[in-house]
Amino acid sequence: MQRETIQIKKLVSDLQDFYLLSLQGLVGLVRRPLYSKDIIEQMDYAGAGSFFIILLISLFIGMALSLQLSAELSSMGFKMYIGKIVGVSIVREIGPVMTALVFAGRVGSGMASELGSMILGHQVDTLRVFGVDPIRKLVTPRIIGSLVMLPALTIIGDTVSILGGYYIAVFVSHQSAAVYWSSIQGVLNFENVLSGFIKPFIFGYLTACISCYMGLSTRGGAIGLRRATTRAVVASFVMIIVADFILTRGLFYILGFSL
């Protein structure tokens, strides 16, 4: 019974710590000191480091989606809708979610393992001894890096996916390029673009906070580090998918999409 009570207390305390870290990390955005060198380093790691993997995955997702749609819609004589469906699904849903999942897998795991090894090597304690707030120095730069780079990567990913879809639609499915582009243009309206642009900010914030929290709560050597990294990726994936549904539902309501 005592063990269960302690575990419940620990769960509540962990949730409280996560909430505080997320909040303090956000407050750090508008308070000094801002560690500009660390911010640039994180933006480089999160953005430039993820660029090619996002490019590659987005291209193949766009092509695969277009291929699937071509096969289904051709038989029904609705080939002219390939561009529209590719555009809507990439911009509103697949683009932000896939980019965020790849980002969490690559950048989130890196954040958790880096901070975890800093904990195990007493580097975080050393920061505190020097009077440096680890949240400001370690968490805020990672949040800023994610808030700036994930939306940017999503825009690049969406563009590449649409180009991949174009290649399949025009050169494999032999659809007119003009029809593809005009149907794409039709769906790139304010509501759809806004819907796809808000999500990466939320996903980036969630990934950074979860990964930093998991990293900073690492205990127990190499096994603890492995556990923290795995938990960071799994929790980020789950939260991205859950948040995506909640955001989609909320944005449908706010932007007036009819069901």
Add this chain to the structure above:
Amino acid sequence: MIVFDRVSFSYGIQHVLRDVSFSIPFNQRVAILGGSGDGKTTLLKLILGLLRPDSGRIIIGGENITDKKEDELRKIRTMFSIVFQEGALFDSLNVKENVAFGLREYTKMTEVEIDRKVRELLGKVGLEHAMELMPEELSGGMHRRVAIMRSLAAFDPRMFLYDEATTGLDPVNADIICGLILDLAKGEKGFIIVTHKVFDALRLAKRFMFLKNGLIMLDGNKEQLMQSSLPEIHVFLTELNPPLPASS
């Protein structure tokens, strides 16, 4: 003076310290001995306010730090210079930037002054040539020497805290670190070294505390340590006279 008054601490269900009480003047040379997981590092972290006790009071220089906030602990921490296990140098910074870290955070020195100060400190431990090296390029002994100089750069501490300062080092490097520890303790400055290497502890300290199962099993001088009848301490002391291998 460092005062622990019935301090208990646990990680979840694992009790690390149980009602521990002692006092250590800032100028004393103390070795805290004990096995892995017996709470030696935890004790140092409690002194610095990096951890909060579950119960009891910790008084540093007359101030009760038990419930102090992070900002309020800043001043207390400047009384100490700590070198964590394996040095805890920042991986992403080179030797010069590691030593300059405290100077940048705590002082308003110009880059030229920082450069001069870092050279001076590293020169004291024969590492001036290693300024541009990254931590992974340093040997264990160099790591510790850089860490000791980093901890000294920004503050003028009243006491030094060493966490396993010689663990994992070869005898030559361990000897260099011990010499450095004794050099820095000249005058009125004391230190607390936590270690499981009895040989180094005997060379450095005048007071010995032995931690086991969260309790202080012994608190005394060299004679009391050597004459202790506690079997745990006997195991430790075999390091001094290891049994000879049986002849075939």
